[in-house]
Amino acid sequence: MKICIINGPNLNLTGIREPEIYGFSGFDQYISTLRSEFPDVDLDYFQSNIEGELINKLHEAGFETDGIILNAGAYTHTSVAIGDAVEAIKAPVVEVHMSNVWAREEFRHFSYISSAAAGVIAGFGLGSYRLALLNFLGR
Numbered sequence: 078m079k080i081c082i083i084n085g086p087n088l089n090l091t092g093i094r095e096p097e098i099y100g101f102s103g104f105d106q107y108i109s110t111l112r113s114e115f116p117d118v119d120l121d122y123f124q125s126n127i128e129g130e131l132i133n134k135l136h137e138a139g140f141e142t143d144g145i146i147l148n149a150g151a152y153t154h155t156s157v158a159i160g161d162a163v164e165a166i167k168a169p170v171v172e173v174h175m176s177n178v179w180a181r182e183e184f185r186h187f188s189y190i191s192s193a194a195a196g197v198i199a200g201f202g203l204g205s206y207r208l209a210l211l212n213f214l215g216r
């Protein structure tokens with residue numbers, strides 16, 4: 078099974094950025110942990126701070142993977158174009174957030190992605206990605 082994790086803006090700073098919200102662990106280390114825990118999954122990982130690059134990656138992964146785990150960061154709440162890309166592709170997308178966006182500022186309560194996503198997981202720190210992966214594995 079081929080799954081792609083796509084992370085949006087500022088998520089390259091996970092572990093450094095606002096650790097009281099996003100935790101103290103970095104994403105590169107977490108990806109290695111996931112790859113060890115799920116050796117049968119071909120797990121691709123892409124991060125960009127640039128909206129168009131995220132869209133290009135959705136177009137690519139959206140036709141050659143079994144599923145996408147997408148944390149579009151702040152673009153979740155602003156990007157019609159990323160929402161349209163999620164609508165346009167074939168692979169199911171699980172929207173994830175490390176924080177519980179509904180327990181935060183009101184502008185984080187709306188997502189341009191959720192209506193096109195297979196599901197939304199939020200509030201479990203890096204564990205949100207693991208839960209999304211388990212969903213694709215049917216566990």
Ligand code: DQA
Pocket residue numbers: 086087088148149150151152153173174175176177178185
């Ligand atoms: C986030 C929540 C977004 O509101 C925020 O802009 C992020 C991270 C999360 O993982 O909790 O960058 O997507």
